[in-house]
Amino acid sequence: MPFPDKTTDLAAAISKIGDGARVMIGGFGVPGTPFTLIEELVRQGPRNLTIIKNDANEPGMGVDWLLQAGLVKRLITSHVGLNGNAVRMMNAGEIEVEFVAQGILAERIRTAGAGLRGFVSDIGVGTLLAEGKKRIEIDGETLLFEPALEADFALVHAATADTFGNLAYVATARNFNPLMAMAAECTIAEAEDLVPLGGLAPDAIHTPAPFVDHLVALPPELMEVYGVVKR
Amino acid sequence: MSSSAKQRMLARAARDILPGMTVNLGIGLPTQVMAHVAPDCPVCLHSENGIAGVGGLTAPGREDRNLIDAGGGYILCAAGGSFFDSAVSFALVRGGRLDLTLLGAFEIAANGDLANWIIPGKFAAGVGGAIELAQKARRVGVLTTHTDKHGNPKILERCTLPLTARGCVDRIYTDMAVCDVRPDGLHLVELAEGVELAELRFATGAPLIVADGPIPRF
Known part of the structure; x- marks a missing residue:
């Protein structure tokens, strides 16, 4: 049985992303960041984006291109410490930033991808990060409700893909990519190696x-x- | 902190990394403990970006662009190591599979409260994985200079900064001492070479419980 061929032109894929879209971007630091998709997004320039990414990359890289181009309204992230430009824009009120504990961010994305509405956790109870969250009492214990986090688009980076869109990642470039690939209305993947159907062993497929x-x-x-970051 | 005091502190913390443990070393000073763990010690180092089995830092020029730790350093994967996504990585943390984590600190309280992610108005780059590590690792060690750069104590009766987690710290390693958080307060376990007890008490913002007899040195 032939499967659909999902390969497409870069510009055509990104042109679906309009003003105000919620866009998840895979990657933890450089590994797994879909730089080519991000670069095209900057070129096409939709505005008022909500970007969901673990980190803000480093100055002059990836998410920072979107920030510098003034396309980002809101950033939902766990940590922006390696990007002083993101910190400056946050402090100047040029972007809104919502910090989420890293594993809670991952799980909120996974939950959305699994078709669930959220989950209950004790992470951050009694700290600043619990403020504004819905509290749930279970068996006398106060816990926090963490809502699922979904998006209009997910941009992910894979090491290998077949033409149907099965994806495999390598090493620590996996990180948020397989979770985000499940959690968006429309998932756009870039792949370093494109192989024919059957070129990826079924057991080796991550997404x-x-x-x-x-x-x-x-x-x-x-x-x-x-490539390797020279610091 | 002198270089030798720092090396002594790192080596002392490394001695509490025991065979068979799964361990997460936080970004900064804690990551440097790795260099002091004996190469033949069977320990599984986890990094929250998705690896169990960190095999040390990569030699310059030999880096793999896809293989970093959570601090962005280029690492090796040991034989027997594994890669996984961020949800699995934190399932490992929250599910209680970490025997030990070593973290940095802005402030630690005598009751084990830890503040290490935000200084309102000055430093707020995000919490990363610190809350989950602090709250869920089976044992939490903190690695820090005993005082801040102005000489003020970082160990206090109560934290003044927003907390990362309440009552989570088990042991504190500094350039001056090793202290344990126990239900009755902060206990002095060991004193660094060349540090006097009076000097330590002066640099500590909480009462220290000291057992009778000679104090072990490190």
Whole structure:
């Protein structure tokens, strides 16, 4: 049985993202960040975006391109410590930032991808991060309700994909990518290696193709930003 | 903190990393403890960006662009190591699979409260994985200079900064001492070479309980 071929042109895939969209972006630092999709998003320039990403990359990289271009209204993240520009924009009120504990961010995204509405946790009870959250009493213990976090689009980076959109990641480039791929209305993946159907062993697939809507094959020569960071 | 005091503190903390443990070393000073763990010690180092089995830092020029720890340092994956997504990584943390985490601190209270992620108006870059590590690791050690850069105590009766987690700290390693948080208060466990007890009490913002007899040195 032939499967649909989801490979598409970079510009066409990103053109679906309009003003005010909620966009999840995979990656933890450089590994797993879909720089090519982000660069095209900056080129097309939809505004008032809500960006959901673990971190804000570093100055001059990835999420920072979106910040510098003034396209971001709100950033939902766990940590922006490596990007002084993001910290400055947050302190100047140029962007809204919502900090979420890292594993709670991951689980809120996973929960949305699993078709659930949220979960109950004791993480952060009695601290600043509990403020404004819905409290739930269970067996006499006060716990926090963590709502599922979904998005209009997810931009993810895979090491290998087949034409149907099955994805495999490598090393610590996996991070938030498989969770975000499940949690958006429309998932756009970029892949370093595109293989024919059957080129990925079924047991080696991390994100099954039904979660992926569009697939962009990266050129053999990757942009320098994907490489080792010189500090 | 002198370089030798720092190395002594790191080496002392490394001695509490025992064979068989699964351990998470926080960003900054705690990560540097890795260099003091004996290479043949069977320990599984977890990093919250998705690896169990960190095999040390990569030699310059040999970095793998896809393989970092949560602090962004380029690392190796040991034989037997595994990679996973961020939800699995924190399932491991919250599910109680971490025997020990070593974290940094702005303030620690004698009751084990920890403040290490925000200084309102000055430093607020996000909490990362610190809350879950502090709240859910089976044992929490804090690694810090005994005083801040102005010489003020970082160990206090009560934290003044917003907390990362309540009552989570078990042991504190500093350049001056090792202290344990117990139900009756803060106990002095060991004193660094060259540090006098009076000097330590002066640099500590909470009462210290000291057992009779000679104090072990490190």
